[in-house]
Ligand SMILES: Cc1ncc(C[n+]2csc(CCOP(=O)(O)OP(=O)(O)O)c2C)c(N)n1
């Protein structure tokens with residue numbers, strides 16, 4: 204099962220390493236990885252991930268990524284599409300402030 | 303600190319030329335920022351890369367506690383933080399100093415303890431060149447920190463340290479590592495200090511809809527159980543939980559870290575669940591139709607075989623950290639945010655659960671622990687029970703890891719969650735002595751008792767020197783079964799009694815060891831000496847060590863075999 208994740212990441216020392224490390228440690232293999240150029244101290248990371256076993260749940264991974272201090276937002280294309288259509292879901296609304 | 307003119311005559315001071323202030327460096331900025339943030343004590347150990355900070359400590363209001371191994375600095379800071387709720391601070395040099403901290407950092411991470419770790423680092427220009435005492439502690443610690451930073455600009459030291467404290471203490475707390483290259487510490491720098499400690503942002507409030515959904519599940523339930531974890535204390539929700547238990551009468555069980563949250567004498571508190579939980583607690587969870595999880599995370603030591611844990615129950619999951627919800631067990635209703643606030647808003651009215659409550663209470667009475675062990679040897683569970691009762695509400699236990707740790711959890715009485723300091727998530731032997739030191743320094747008037755085993759105490763025995771150096775009011779109860787008892791117990795039942803490498807027949811005489819460190823100590827051989835020993839321990843100013851000889855064949859009961867359901871527990 205291939206899943207796409209889009210992450211808005213602050214350009215901070217170690218931010219990318221921390222993100223990649225988390226994804227692998229939480230039981231996912233990274234198939235592809237794309238990092239945009241940084242703009243206003245932030246870049247967009249697009250990952251394609253596959254769970255190592257069937258018990259892994261993508262929504263849990265998304266919330267674990269959302270917990271990282273350097274992560275500004277994390278989406279799937281479905282969430283992004285819903286947002287573009289002015290649907291109300293955004294992970295931030297489902298998450299308490301991280302501090 | 304700004305140097306005041308030495309002259310105490312005001313008029314002269316006014317006319318005198320401005321005092322020549324000493325050169326300020328990044329290291330001074332570190333120390334003065336900690337002072338400004340209200341830090342009073344740091345635990346540490348010096349070395350090359352962190353020497354500028356040690357230099358700047360001279361004349362500071364910070365109390366530096368010199369431990370004898372960096373791991374102990376982290377454990378002591380951790381214990382202090384568990385008691386105060388504010389980040390503990392530890393300090394070490396680069397390379398081996400930093401790697402020695404790692405176990406302590408992981409321990410704080412697993413138990414969500416707020417902690418600031420300051421590590422020296424080789425100068426920036428040498429980073430990445432395999433320089434002397436260079437290790438990438440920033441990279442090595444990444445999986446076990448809430449966040450970490452390398453400070454590259456001395457002018458940003460105050461701001462970045464202040465932010466690190468906010469992160470460590472806010473939301474779900476955790477350790478934050480700050481790596482400090484030596485050139486940054488030595489650079490001349492006069493940054494503005496942070497104005498005052500900024501209060502950490504509180505957790506968010508659950509929506510009315512979420513609270514209503516959870517309340518509806520409660521009103522439909524005939525057999526509800528509260529499952530209380532460490533998140534209750536972290537979320538300052540202890541009083542809210544006690545109030546909720548009182549209002550609703552719902553039976554409650556606690557995890558290892560949840561102990562002390564329900565009032566220990568509450569009649570509907572059924573005790574600890576899990577691998578070494580009591581029958582009343584495990585069976586209640588097995589039979590319940592609704593499990594209200596408050597700040598717990600379905601850890602495998604608590605749940606046993608996950609797919610049969612509370613198998614017929616719906617789940618309300620309350621946690622400050624939304625990433626915990628649904629991680630291991632799907633929730634039927636979720637409250638992500640402030641547990642205390644949500645509990646206060648949940649008012650299910652009269653719950654028709656009297657028969658269930660009676661069943662639970664009756665089972666609790668029937669399966670209460672027994673203390674009438676035969677023989678004249680010291681029966682550790684009885685001794686621990688008597689010790690905690692004699693110490694009363696001021697009791698603080700700092701545990702090590704092993705059978706003795708489980709006996710403490712089962713048999714001691716904890717007035718508050720801060721009364722029970724234990725390495726729960728990591729299960730790190732060696733925690734007990736340094737944690738006891740950190741606790742006793744923070745609460746010198748409490749009855750702080752480190753309860754250790756003959757295996758565990760050797761992992762940080764050098765800290766007897768710290769206890770002695772600072773005359774720490776700590777009592778050490780060393781339960782000596784001349785073996786790695788918990789491992790021995792597993793070998794007895796799950797490895798065909800193949801007792802492999804667990805025999806510590808050649809332990810030193812621990813009372814003599816303590817004496818060599820200049821610490822009062824005595825040995826307890828038999829049951830009739832126990833009351834006197836408890837008196838002596840509790841009335842001593844400390845440090846003091848009681849070396850208690852116990853039967854190596856004594857085991858921890860009940861026991862849920864690994865991989866089994868909690869309902870299938872083995873009993874003595
Ligand atoms: C650092 C570390 N190493 C190994 C273990 C595995 N372990 C868990 S309990 C235990 C035995 C502890 O012996 P002791 O401190 O004497 O306690 P007892 O079980 O005998 O009460 C061991 C080796 C651990 N938890 N931590």
Ligand SMILES: [Mg+2]
Nearest residue numbers: 755756785787
């Ligand atoms: Mg032992």
